[in-house]
Amino acid sequence: MSAIVWTAAVSLAAWCWLLLCQGFFWRTDVRLPPRRDPGRWPPVCVVVPARDEAAVLPLSLPSLLAQDYPGRAEVFLVDDSSADATGELARELSRLHGGLPLTVDSPGEPPAGWTGKLWAVRHGIALARARAPEYLLLTDADIAHAPDSLRTLVAAAHTGDFDVVSQMARLRVDSLWERLVVPAFVYFFAQLYPFRRIGRKGSRTAAAAGGCVLLRADTVETARIPDAIRQAVIDDVALARAVKGVGGRVWLGLADRVDSVRPYPRLNDLWRMVSRSAYAQLRHNPLLLLGTVAGLALVYLVPPASVVAGVAMGGTTAAVVGAAAWLVMAATYAPMLRYYRQPLWQAPLLPFTAFLYLLMTVDSAVRHYQGRGAAWKGRTYARPGALPDEG
Template sequence: MWPIRAAPLRQTAGVTPFWIIVSLLSAACWCWLTVGQGFFWRTDQRLPPHRIDPARWPDVAVVVPARDEAEVLPRSLPGLLAQKYPGRARVILVDDHSSDGTAETARRLAEAGGLPLTVTTPPPLPSGWTGKLWAVRHGVELAGEAELLFLTDADIAHGPGVLAALVAGAETQRLDLVSQMARLRTETGWERLIVPAFVYFFAQLYPFRWSNRPGSRTAAAAGGCSLVRRDALERAGGVAVIRGAVIDDVSLARAVKRSGGRTWLGLAERDPELTVRSVRPYVGLGPLWRMVSRSAYAQLRHSPPLLLGTVLGLALIYLVPPLATAVGLATGQLPVLLAGAAAWLLMTGTYLPMTRYYDRPAPAALLLPFTALLYLLMTVDSAVQHYLGRGAAWKGRTY
């Protein structure tokens, strides 16, 4: 009888120390993330619902870089042209050498009326610039003396009151950059699984409260909807200062804040009058995978040590809780079970506000570990693609 009884004891003794350590460490990480990371999981950073109109409405130039966007422009450009802005505003669409009739589509859409539209093409792309930022620079140059520059993407649709709300926020709060994270599409199964976690992870990396705090080292913006003062942009060094940035929105916010500017970032509203939403479809896992992997390794500054640390960190924080819960249940190790379950509960609880924001049912928050595993693999793939010379590929260009 002794050999039969001794074997399980040796197995338990071998497993227990490792799982106790990692499960307790994961639970400690979640305790800190929940209360010590700027309450990143809350979704209450929004423009004031009842804005105060400024004493004057500055001139605004809306700059839209577009490369092969003829398919999405009919769902996005009309909203920009229909902005209800009390002051003077114009739209500058910079056709980045498209091959699908983007410029012609834009001109046709402008025939319905609205804000004045200028369609232009930049000179050939010089070395050291990303195509988007070269197009933005060209648009900014054509904006003349406009005091405010509204930088947006061709796949972002705006409610008719968005521009006025952003300007009111910038003027009344004396902000140099005001940005809103667009509501991304969640129509397909993969979009519903991947997209809310994308915004959740972004907020975890750049807690909105910290980013919005003057003097904080954290700075972030959302490229699809950013209003910046011309003088603040010039003081930061202009578009040229971030000319090679793949993650250009965060780079812009950092440059503005580093030069003494005040920035603000929040989530877009549900109100159709004020909504900011992406209209680009991501059908299947492949397009979503490429969206994340295109810039993931750039976020890590192409550093192998940071990549290793990120992989281990993602595993400890997101994968250990459900695994520890399963191990604790299977082996009867109560400390492992309690620590794993506590970490998983905190993870799920912090994810719930984002799933509600995206109208997902509460049980969907339990799937975050699986989604995190996908993001871990996307990050590793991003590094692999970089070293194969295919990193940050976008519409025929690789940076």
Template sequence: MVVLGWAALVVWLGLVLCRGGFWRTDQRLPRLVVPQRWPSVAVVVPARDEAAVLPATLPTLLSQRYPGAARVVLVDDNSADGTGEVAGRARGGLPLTVTTPGHPPDGWTGKLWALAHGVAEAGEVDYLLFTDADIAHPPDSLRTLVMAAAGGRDLVSQMALLRAQTRWERLIVPAFVHFFAMLYPFRRVNRPTARTAAAAGGCVLVRREVLERAGGVAAVRGAVIDDVALARLVKGSGGRIWLGLAERVRSVREYPRLADLWRMVARTAYIQLRFSPLLLVGTIAGLGLVFLVPPVATIAGVLVADPAVLVPGAVAWIAMAGTFAPMLRYYGQPVVAAFLLPVTAAIYAAMTLDSARRHRFRGGTTWKGRSTAPGRHDRPL
């Protein structure tokens, strides 16, 4: 336990000092620049079985106060719940097109096939805003995103505020965003010279010319983790990208039960590991060392009154809680809950193992009636 405690402390010191300040929540929209000419924008919304949320979200897009030419294209991805009919009844100031692409060809994920269809429908516009059907936007969202891009950026993405109201949402959701930031530190993503690239699929504004030059949506057509793949595509082709936390762009999707959140995480956890048993073992061991050893060593050190066990465990646990506290403040949660992060990490480890089990013994996971399989762009870090 002494060795494990010190190993965990060394890892946390490395994360704090060398992981791009991943715990910071200060990456909000960058400096806004008013363009000399307001570019044309098409908002593309892929929607599969989203009739329940569209009345709360689609009107926020149609009511955008944007000085230039803008339109909304909702792509009904072969829904079975009347998504297209619900969308057609929405009203607002921007023109709306509701279309359906048919079933995706081999090699395409359903969402990316829908996005590609929406891009084709949008025509010759300057920018494309990809936004999920469960995302509600403030009236000036499109204008501020374009102004952020006008500062020399080819892709601007905001991590939407997810719901954190139920008990399980409060326990899981802030940690979900925190873990994402550990994998893809926002400051490092936003550094043009860094290789790290990521985006948040709920809100991605991209310059159409740059996207086409990089190969278009077709270049990542098989990616399940499509937002990260898209950001890698744009940054890899020389484009400048930016990722940050939203203040008013929010998701209305509810996750009232642990099972709902479990499915969301398990859908892509093993895909992120490229179906590798070796990476799976390493990930679970890493989660244990980084998140579980500190509280275990702290408690053990108290019980046996051994400072050699207590000190490294306690310092590592404090470092862990300290890095999580800013995200809890961002989500309006009590900071003391940061010390419960080991519990959430254990749940995430179980979700990852279950994701591997589903792929190994049940032929993969399903999402809205479709099975998921990794594309060549779903590579690990």
């Protein structure tokens, strides 16, 4: 039992460190910072990359067209070689709903060395540049915005002098698997990239949420976005790093009224979402993969295993220490469950969800070595660096 007790004690120590020293990642009160209306509302262009999004556009695009923005604003939807009439549907929605001006265009297939989304973003930014915007809002085709979303984002960026203001859209949690997996997805992301650290001056922690990113247009030029990150599969984190790399300021927090309308009803849908980029997050490094698997097991699986082993083998100390680690884990997860309006009894189930994520991460690595990694909507992307750098 001594080995089990010591392992449980290390897990408990890790949880105490995460609770107090990891940027208070578990708190969910990082929302849009204090803001005031600017004296003059700057012109804004909204860029929406879209590939085969006909199923969700009726729920998302009208919310962008209906933005109540006091300044000049328009929307550019870039149809990334869709096979489901995404572009035609976008034009029809604009005719039906009116609102902000909409331009729909397509750049064709991306060249080698570019992901499809970033190639579409590049094309959208090029179209927007002719309108001389001061800000660009990059938002995904499955994101629905409250009518004042653009106004509040611009006011927050202006007031805080941020180069990037990004909101983590509230993902859908309707199905059983969504309720089990989605809150943990955001929880794990915040654990890797504590939101409080991202917005702190001088902090090197950088991340954004790709579904909703407001950017200063001059920062786009300075940081060479998206050209500098054209191969990135996890493009939102790469974008934030590029901005911080040129001295820009980034803010990231949870959204109140920016929502993803994309459904992930089955475990397989969520599995593909996570596994397509998990190994890229580890820079395709086998040693980082082994370390991640070991870390997930120690932090998330050891506590319940210690409780079971202690009860089965009569080891009270192992059971108590494991239960303490499990309790801290559940307590840090509870705020995210409240944010997603889920019952708190789900908090002790986090080890099971973490085990699923462990399997997804391993599967992501297996797919990578089978040549099926980073596959999304009919495209498979090479590992960054595997293609020649075009400068």
